[in-house]
Amino acid sequence: MATNSATQSWNIHKRILRPSLGNVDRLGFDPTPEGVGTEGGVVLIEFEDKEDQLRVRYRYTDVFVLLAFECSVIERDDGRSRTVVTNCLDSLMQRLGNERVAVPQAAFVSARDVDSLLSLLGLHSNADSGWKWITFSVRNRAIIRTLPTDGA
Known part of the structure; x- marks a missing residue:
């Protein structure tokens, strides 16, 4: 996508x-079976042709990134961004798996560099790749706290 593109969201299969x-x-x-997916992600490549040089920036999202926003592992200053990301996650969790969800730019x-992109993807890289499991642990603890107790 060109850096000056007006696209604000992409329709991705749930x-x-x-x-x-x-x-x-x-x-x-x-x-x-309707709630199960491939646990994949989306790489968004932004490019800009400036002064006869092609500049590229990589962005990434997956279920762990969305949950990291929800659990405040990742925070944005803009409250509106948090709302659209929360709405995206809510939509992802509801209804049929063969539908699409609008994933906003927020x-x-x-990714800082290619190694960071590989880490975000969960692939081998020189960057730390344990971030998904931090999000997983935070989210899993939040779910356990909401489970009903047997009163024992």
Whole structure:
């Protein structure tokens, strides 16, 4: 996408972003075949042709990034951004997996460099790649706190 593009959101298949079978219930998604996805992500490539040089910036999102926003692991100063990301996550968690969800630009995080992009993707890189499991742990603790107790 060109840096000066007016595009504010992208319609992504829900199954791409929804968690895999092993994580679906632990992340608060519907543990039925409709709630299961591939636990994939989306790379957004922004480019700008400036002074005869092509400048490229990578952005990324997946279910862990969306949950990181929800759990305040990642925070934005703009309250409106938080609202659109929360609405995106709510939409992702509801209804059929073969539908699409509008993923706003605010739901993407910028990768500092190629190693950081690889880390965001969960691939081998020189950058720290433990961030997904921090988000997973925070989200999982929040779900456990909301489970009903048996009164014992």
